[in-house]
Amino acid sequence: MTDGGGRMAGRVNIAFTPDATTAARRLQERFPLPDLVDVARVATAFALRTNVPLTRPADFGSANGSNFNVGSVDPQGELRDLLLALHPEIDEDPYRVVETLMSLGAIALEQKVAAGEVLSLRDMISLPDA
Numbered sequence: 001m002t003d004g005g006g007r008m009a010g011r012v013n014i015a016f017t018p019d020a021t022t023a024a025r026r027l028q029e030r031f032p033l034p035d036l037v038d039v040a041r042v043a044t045a046f047a048l049r050t051n052v053p054l055t056r057p058a059d060f061g062s063a064n065g066s067n068f069n070v071g072s073v074d075p076q077g078e079l080r081d082l083l084l085a086l087h088p089e090i091d092e093d094p095y096r097v098v099e100t101l102m103s104l105g106a107i108a109l110e111q112k113v114a115a116g117e118v119l120s121l122r123d124m125i126s127l128p129d130a
Contacts (some may be wrong), residue, residue, distance in 0.1 A: 011095040013067050016040070020103035021065030023110035030113055031121055036066050040073050040102040046124055047105030054087060056100050063099055070095050073102075 016024055016036075024039040033039050074080055080094045083101075090097055112118040 011070055011093050013069055014073060014095055014099035015063040015067040016065035016106060017061040017063055017103045018065045019061065020106040023106040026110050027106060037068050037072050039106060040068060043105035043109055044079060044098055044102045046109045047101035048086065049124060050108065052101060052104045052108060054097050
């Protein structure tokens with residue numbers, strides 16, 4: 001199905017890469033996030049906040065780690081809508097982009113936590129612009 005802009009919107013499930021799953025589990029241990037799906041949302045927001053590229057790098061790997069139904073990650077479609085409002089140039093399934101951002105965001109956030117640059121979820125808001 002398309003949404004009028006040529007963007008395909010057909011994904012039912014999205015997943016972390018295995019490396020992102022590992023990072024997400026570390027983040028879940030560090031922050032008050034009850035489920036990995038919550039980490040996926042936070043990681044996506046962090047990726048958007050820090051201007052992580054929307055396209056997958058060559059070494060992205062397979063998205064076959066922790067797997068979520070799109071309706072669990074984005075039940076009202078608000079994350080998709082935010083992504084499309086911030087990046088109207090997206091011409092592919094927005095949930096494929098969310099899948100990319102949640103993996104890259106989890107890895108990037110976990111690195112910031114490990115380096116002591118992010119000590120709380122609030123620190124993500126006050127990061128200097130990338």
